[in-house]
Amino acid sequence: MLIREATADDWPAIWPFWHRIVAAGETYAWDPHTTEEQARALWTGPGKRVLVAEDDTGTVVASAYVTPNYGGPAARIANAAFMVDPDHAGRGAGRALAEHVLAAARADGYRGMVFNAVVETNPAVKLWTSLGFTVLGTVPEAYEHPRHGPVGLHIMYRAL
Numbered sequence: 343m344l345i346r347e348a349t350a351d352d353w354p355a356i357w358p359f360w361h362r363i364v365a366a367g368e369t370y371a372w373d374p375h376t377t378e379e380q381a382r383a384l385w386t387g388p389g390k391r392v393l394v395a396e397d398d399t400g401t402v403v404a405s406a407y408v409t410p411n412y413g414g415p416a417a418r419i420a421n422a423a424f425m426v427d428p429d430h431a432g433r434g435a436g437r438a439l440a441e442h443v444l445a446a447a448r449a450d451g452y453r454g455m456v457f458n459a460v461v462e463t464n465p466a467v468k469l470w471t472s473l474g475f476t477v478l479g480t481v482p483e484a485y486e487h488p489r490h491g492p493v494g495l496h497i498m499y500r501a502l
Contacts, residue, residue, distance in 0.1 A: 343435060345442045348392040348405060353382055355402035356394065359427035360385060367488045369466070370423075371459045371495065385423075391446070395426075395439045403430035404439050408447050411456050420452040420502075424466070436466065440473055448502040460496040461485050467496065475500040 348356070360381055367374045372384065385407060386392050395404040404426040411421035422443055426436045447455055455475075460467060462480060471477075475498040483492035 343398075343403075343438050344396045345393055345439055346396070348386070348394045350386075352392075352394050352402055352405070353386065356385065356405045356425075357381065359429075360405070360425055362428060363425050367486075369461050369464045371461070371485060391450070393439065393443065393446070395435045395442075397430065397433075397435070401430075403427050403433075404435040406439050406443050408443055408450070408452075410452075411458070418451060418453045420447045420450075420455040421458065422447070422455060436469060437473075440469060444473065444500075444502065452502050454499060454501045457496070457498040459485075460498050461487065462494040462496050463487060463490055467498075470498055470500075473500065 357378055364370050364372050364376055365374045390407040390409040392405065392407045394402045397403050404424065406422055406424040408420050408422045410417040411419045424436060424439060444455065457470070460470065478497045478499050480494040480496050482494045484495040485493050487493045
């Protein structure tokens with residue numbers, strides 16, 4: 343698997359799975375009706391380092407971004423988001439991309455990484471805890487899950 347910096351030419355490969363994941367309304371606190379233009383701004387906007395993971399055929403199967411979570415004197419705490427194409431899930435792309443992003447964030451001088459709104463029913467919670475993230479707290483019933491009803495949003499953190 344090749345993990346590399348994304349280019350503008352990668353967006354057409356990212357958008358279909360980005361849209362599919364967000365429209366499902368199960369794992370991201372973004373509007374399921376987000377337009378492609380809005381999505382591109384959310385994912386690739388200013389200050390974000392965007393990466394993609396390609397399989398052996400050169401197909402983009404996952405993407406992530408890293409950005410400062412805060413500004414000013416707190417800008418050394420990173421935030422990141424990850425998406426794996428559901429058609430390629432369970433093949434290690436998420437873990438490989440996460441490990442790469444954590445190393446890149448550390449190399450970029452970040453001291454920690456925080457996730458502000460991890461849906462507590464998201465299967466990725468298991469991945470994040472296996473990579474050393476802890477749940478700092480949970481905002482109860484903050485997310486309207488389409489299958490589970492109101493569920494909590496975790497705030498997760500890991501020192502780098």
